[in-house]
Amino acid sequence: MKKVLLFLLTFTLSLFAISNESKICQKCHPTIYNEYYQSSHRKASVINNPIHKAYWEKHPKDENGYTCAKCHSPSDKEVMKTGVLTDNDIQKHEPISCVFCHTIKNVDEGSLSNTNISTGKHKEFFSADKTKKGTKVAKFETESSWFGLVKTSKNSPYHKIDYNNENYYNGNVCMGCHSHTNNEHGFDIVMLDALIKKDDKNTCISCHMPQVPGSKVTLAESKTHAYHGISGIFHRNQDMGQYIDFNVSKEEKGFTVDIHNQANHALFGQALRQGVLKASIERNRKEIVLEPFIFTRILAKDGKEAMPWNATGTLKDTLLYEEKKIHFNESLQKGDTLTLTLGVQLLTEKGAKALGLEDNEEVKKFRIMKSEKIKF
Numbered sequence: 001m002k003k004v005l006l007f008l009l010t011f012t013l014s015l016f017a018i019s020n021e022s023k024i025c026q027k028c029h030p031t032i033y034n035e036y037y038q039s040s041h042r043k044a045s046v047i048n049n050p051i052h053k054a055y056w057e058k059h060p061k062d063e064n065g066y067t068c069a070k071c072h073s074p075s076d077k078e079v080m081k082t083g084v085l086t087d088n089d090i091q092k093h094e095p096i097s098c099v100f101c102h103t104i105k106n107v108d109e110g111s112l113s114n115t116n117i118s119t120g121k122h123k124e125f126f127s128a129d130k131t132k133k134g135t136k137v138a139k140f141e142t143e144s145s146w147f148g149l150v151k152t153s154k155n156s157p158y159h160k161i162d163y164n165n166e167n168y169y170n171g172n173v174c175m176g177c178h179s180h181t182n183n184e185h186g187f188d189i190v191m192l193d194a195l196i197k198k199d200d201k202n203t204c205i206s207c208h209m210p211q212v213p214g215s216k217v218t219l220a221e222s223k224t225h226a227y228h229g230i231s232g233i234f235h236r237n238q239d240m241g242q243y244i245d246f247n248v249s250k251e252e253k254g255f256t257v258d259i260h261n262q263a264n265h266a267l268f269g270q271a272l273r274q275g276v277l278k279a280s281i282e283r284n285r286k287e288i289v290l291e292p293f294i295f296t297r298i299l300a301k302d303g304k305e306a307m308p309w310n311a312t313g314t315l316k317d318t319l320l321y322e323e324k325k326i327h328f329n330e331s332l333q334k335g336d337t338l339t340l341t342l343g344v345q346l347l348t349e350k351g352a353k354a355l356g357l358e359d360n361e362e363v364k365k366f367r368i369m370k371s372e373k374i375k376f
Contacts, residue, residue, distance in 0.1 A: 035229035040233075051357065056085075112181075178192050250376070275319075276343050307354070
């Protein structure tokens with residue numbers, strides 16, 4: 001009877017998966033699926049992401065059609081093939097599906113951008129687990145004990161798991177999309193591969209998919225799982241503060257904040273984005289608010305500010321690389337409490353206006369990464 005039920009379950013799941021790749025994962029991975037559904041991966045499409053939609057509407061069109069699909073909606077096979085963008089369930093619910101990410105075999109490095117190389121398999125997925133690295137591909141099997149009276153099952157009845165792909169341990173699996181993106185002029189408009197230290201112990205996965213409480217699967221309880229909501233600007237943004245250090249030095253005139261970035265890439269490099277360092281001093285029960293410092297990269301062509309697809313260089317680059325020293329003119333006094341707050345906005349005020357999103361509060365929202373009070 002158990003074999004019949006297992007067959008029916010597997011058969012039903014197989015039929016369901018044909019029309020909805022990611023939804024099927026919810027059956028055994030409810031916590032992970034719920035995180036994924038709120039993530040920037042699920043919201044990457046033109047349908048779900050207002051900034052991406054605004055960019056695409058203003059982007060010059062050609063015979064290739066929607067060429068952003070390979071990273072913003074690779075699970076929509078029709079748009080990948082034809083370049084014709086439509087409002088459909090894949091664009092809404094799984095533009096970057098669970099299956100897509102977990103079947104990336106390798107990453108092909110390109111001059112304009114990288115490309116994900118998939119196995120094309122829908123029932124054999126890659127995953128990372130250091131305790132299982134080096135073992136054979138895990139598949140569903142039962143073990144008998146007590147002369148066959150007791151039977152136990154292990155691994156998934158729906159798919160196999162390969163724990164031996166190094167790309168899922170070193171973070172390179174993310175580099176198919178989260179690397180350089182060069183426009184037709186060969187100019188990088190995102191700066192995500194601006195590596196600071198090649199031997200850094202942190203990876204995309206360790207920083208943006210940290211282990212959090214909760215079982216990764218219902219079939220075998222675990223204490224933690226890799227966070228699939230993607231820590232960063234949209235979720236758990238203050239988790240990113242652990243990779244930022246402030247060091248303040250008093251000077252004869254004013255003070256300097258030395259910011260050390262332990263992330264393995266420059267911060268705030270995407271087009272029209274800005275980071276903000278806010279500083280205020282509490283003195284004699286009064287607050288002195290100082291002029292904030294803005295981290296941004298202004299793209300340009302022929303010496304004038306330009307949209308990403310036209311850019312050939314930069315007018316200004318104040319990004320946070322490994323270290324940045326920022327001077328404030330206000331002198332610190334004994335008894336002062338200095339509050340430093342580092343955060344990010346999805347778009348600059350000028351950028352929001354250029355994209356027609358000046359009334360969208362989400363793109364202008366100040367998202368705190370780190371806040372620290374220092375007593376003098």
